[in-house]
Structure formats: C-alpha cells, structure tokens
Amino acid sequence: MLKTTACFDDFASQKHPEVHRKWIQAVLSNLVKIARQPNGCVSHWGNIPDAQSRVLRVITLEDGETVHNAFSDRNFYKRQQRGEEPK
Helix, strand or coil, rough: CCCCCHHHHHHHHHCCCCCHHHHHHHHHHCCEEEEECCCCCCCCEEHHHHHCCCCEEEECCCCCCCCEEEEEEEHHHHHCCCCCCHH
C-alpha cells in the first residue's frame, strides 16, 4: 500500500489528478534517478511508458517511501532527450 502525507492527500493529488498511484509505485520500484533535497526530502524520477513516456517526479519524506508530492517533470524529460539525464 502506498504511504502518503496529508498534504499529498489533501492538495497534491487534487492539483495533479492525472498522476495515477500505480505510476507513483512504478517510479518508486524502478527509479531512473534519486536525489536528496536540502530539506531532507527525497526526489525520485522514473519514466512512465503508459503516460506517453512522461517522466514522473515523486517527492518522498526522509524515509524514502512516504509520498509528499508527485508530478510530471518536463524539464527532466527534455534533459533526458539531450542525453543529460539517465533513461
């Protein structure tokens, strides 16, 4: 089961209704890139073939599994296409 914050449940999932929970789980289990943010949260990026090959960025709390936010990351996708990010 996907663990989420109240912020994700109340705000982020409504702001980004196009993001499916199964996509979030797919990113967390099959990462392209991971990076710790200065605030301690963790950014996870993954490709979603079911979503026209979009890149989804999932932000988790420090534990790396509680989802705080999730959204399509067009800038990462563009950098991937230029070979600046892993695919």
